[in-house]
Amino acid sequence: MLRTRKTRSSLPNHPPRNLTVATTGASGSLFLKHLLLAVERDQRVRTVNFIASDSALRVMAEELKLRGRSNLVSQLIGKPARKIHQQANADIGANVASGSYLTDAMVVIPCSVGTLARIANGIASHLIERAADVCLKERRPLVLCVRETPLNKIHIRNLYRAADAGATVFPLIPAFYNRPASLDVVAREFAYRVLAHIGLPQPDAYRWKG
Numbered sequence: 172m173l174r175t176r177k178t179r180s181s182l183p184n185h186p187p188r189n190l191t192v193a194t195t196g197a198s199g200s201l202f203l204k205h206l207l208l209a210v211e212r213d214q215r216v217r218t219v220n221f222i223a224s225d226s227a228l229r230v231m232a233e234e235l236k237l238r239g240r241s242n243l244v245s246q247l248i249g250k251p252a253r254k255i256h257q258q259a260n261a262d263i264g265a266n267v268a269s270g271s272y273l274t275d276a277m278v279v280i281p282c283s284v285g286t287l288a289r290i291a292n293g294i295a296s297h298l299i300e301r302a303a304d305v306c307l308k309e310r311r312p313l314v315l316c317v318r319e320t321p322l323n324k325i326h327i328r329n330l331y332r333a334a335d336a337g338a339t340v341f342p343l344i345p346a347f348y349n350r351p352a353s354l355d356v357v358a359r360e361f362a363y364r365v366l367a368h369i370g371l372p373q374p375d376a377y378r379w380k381g
């Protein structure tokens with residue numbers, strides 16, 4: 172039978188200018204840090220709306236020794252941000268909660284299996300899940316950098332559900348064939364792969380030449 176249901180998202184016909192970046196309570200804050208550094212630097216990107224869950228703050232405190240929610244973006248990128256605007260996860264009236272606000276793509280990095288479950292099942296009670304829900308309903312790219320191991324059947328079902336609804340499941344699994352010299356290189360190259368996937372290839376990304 173011919174499948175006519177359109178669940179695939181399509182990239183805008185220009186490099187994404189307006190991005191939503193969310194972070195949740197899974198391990199891997201360093202990957203978020205490198206993604207934010209890259210988008211802050213990338214002149215094609217004009218606006219980044221950034222949302223952190225409460226659990227993300229707990230993990231960032233553990234992994235990056237960050238303290239609290241104030242100046243979170245500056246703490247992450249080591250300088251005041253020019254285009255990254257932090258939104259409160261409780262504020263379901265923020266711009267990205269509406270389909271009429273033109274986000275080009277959304278990345279959740281790292282994405283906990285709790286947030287995955289809420290997105291995959293349409294439970295949009297906080298801004299992160301609502302913004303993701305909006306991307307799916309508007310057929311905009313949504314990239315979920317899920318991190319958990321091992322996976323149980325609930326996680327696997329939710330990964331399938333999210334992918335079936337149009338999200339890209341982009342597990343937080345780095346590459347090693349570039350022989351990274353540090354964790355920063357591992358995280359930066361992964362962040363670059365995510366950005367290339369949404370139409371923002373980075374000039375200094377490692378490229379396999381065979």
Ligand SMILES: Cc1cc2nc3c(=O)[nH]c(=O)nc-3n(C[C@H](O)[C@H](O)[C@H](O)COP(=O)(O)O)c2cc1C
Pocket residue numbers: 194195196197198224225226227229230233282283284285286287318319320
């Ligand atoms: C140090 C630390 C590491 C964690 N790592 C993970 C992880 O890798 N994956 C995951 O799904 N949850 C992880 N968790 C648990 C989540 O933070 C927890 O389930 C939380 O409720 C997720 O909330 P959120 O999805 O709203 O951010 C971790 C928690 C802590 C404190």
